Amino acid sequence: ERFQVFVTRNDMPQGGIDLLKKECDVKMSSHPSTMPREELLKAIAGVSGIFCSLTDRIDREVLDAAGPDLKVIGTISVGHDHIDLAECKKRGVRIGYTPDVLTDATAELTMALLLSTSRRLPEAQHEARSGGWKSWAPTWMTGPGLAGSTVGIAGFGRIGQAVARRVKAFNTKQILYFNRSERPEAQETGAIKVTFDELLTQSDFIICCAALVPETKEMFNKAAFEKMKKTAVLVNTSRGGTVDQDALIEALQNNTIRAAGLDVTTPEPLPLDNPLLKLPNCVVLPHIGSAAIETRNTMSELTANNILKALKGEPMPAEL
Ligand code: GLV
Ligand code: GLV
Numbered sequence: 001e002r003f004q005v006f007v008t009r010n011d012m013p014q015g016g017i018d019l020l021k022k023e024c025d026v027k028m029s030s031h032p033s034t035m036p037r038e039e040l041l042k043a044i045a046g047v048s049g050i051f052c053s054l055t056d057r058i059d060r061e062v063l064d065a066a067g068p069d070l071k072v073i074g075t076i077s078v079g080h081d082h083i084d085l086a087e088c089k090k091r092g093v094r095i096g097y098t099p100d101v102l103t104d105a106t107a108e109l110t111m112a113l114l115l116s117t118s119r120r121l122p123e124a125q126h127e128a129r130s131g132g133w134k135s136w137a138p139t140w141m142t143g144p145g146l147a148g149s150t151v152g153i154a155g156f157g158r159i160g161q162a163v164a165r166r167v168k169a170f171n172t173k174q175i176l177y178f179n180r181s182e183r184p185e186a187q188e189t190g191a192i193k194v195t196f197d198e199l200l201t202q203s204d205f206i207i208c209c210a211a212l213v214p215e216t217k218e219m220f221n222k223a224a225f226e227k228m229k230k231t232a233v234l235v236n237t238s239r240g241g242t243v244d245q246d247a248l249i250e251a252l253q254n255n256t257i258r259a260a261g262l263d264v265t266t267p268e269p270l271p272l273d274n275p276l277l278k279l280p281n282c283v284v285l286p287h288i289g290s291a292a293i294e295t296r297n298t299m300s301e302l303t304a305n306n307i308l309k310a311l312k313g314e315p316m317p318a319e320l
Contacts, residue, residue, distance in 0.1 A: 016300030072310035096306025102290035107162035117261030152203030155210025212239035
């Protein structure tokens with residue numbers, strides 16, 4: 001008998017869906033978007049596997065709705081703050097995720113956001129398109145350069161380290177990192193482990209690549225912004241929850257820090273009346289860190305392979 005797997009949206013990259021269909025009965029949401037909760041709860045009754053994304057909250061209610069045949073949750077993401085890991089473990093439900101395959105794409109996007117924010121690309125393009133570009137001007141549209149600067153990285157996992165390797169190529173003076181555990185791999189980029197306070201006070205650019213866990217929740221708060229240089233630029237490509245967003249809005253409005261570049265916000269999507277979307281010193285992107293075409297297909301295939309292995313009771317390529 002073939003296992004039943006439910007896919008929580010109908011626009012997952014095809015690679016993984018094709019793999020699943022070879023071996024399982026695949027049922028799929030009819031929505032190219034996050035499923036309404038009630039519909040999701042009904043649709044997963046009796047399935048053995050769920051292929052989900054970071055926009056699906058996988059909690060006790062979902063696990064109950066799926067029932068005792070559920071063996072595996074496969075999320076097409078490296079982040080897993082949307083999944084109640086403890087509850088899954090308790091029930092013997094295995095969890096697959098997609099580390100490594102999105103590291104380069106996310107590090108690339110982080111560099112793009114860092115440069116867009118510091119060198120004010122969205123503002124500058126707006127000027128070019130709207131007639132604000134009158135002539136070349138020596139102090140117009142200037143922003144801080146990376147060369148010679150100190151860059152601090154909060155969260156020095158796979159993505160943080162990949163960002164460090166790229167940052168190093170921009171002739172920065174030094175790279176600092178804050179991480180709960182020591183990272184011997186830091187030697188490759190000469191990154192120096194510091195306390196969070198040192199990261200805040202010494203960095204010209206601060207990049208958050210830290211997974212959202214209780215210890216990192218709103219680590220960038222009012223007190224943190226006050227410790228940062230007034231000229232500092234903050235970039236966040238991890239999860240919106242690592243930043244106290246109201247405190248960030250205030251810090252940007254009062255020039256407590258210079259600018260922020262966010263690929264992640266609270267909530268997502270960010271409501272159109274949110275001040276972050278109006279501030280000239282803030283660049284907001286719609287959570288596209290891993291959105292390189294090939295990367296997304298590889299993530300889909302890895303998610304499917306995680307699910308297929310778990311259903312057979314075998315080791316998964318990437319299990320939490
Ligand atoms: C994206 O944010 C991911 O966790 O993969
Ligand atoms: C987790 O966010 C990682 O660094 O891959």
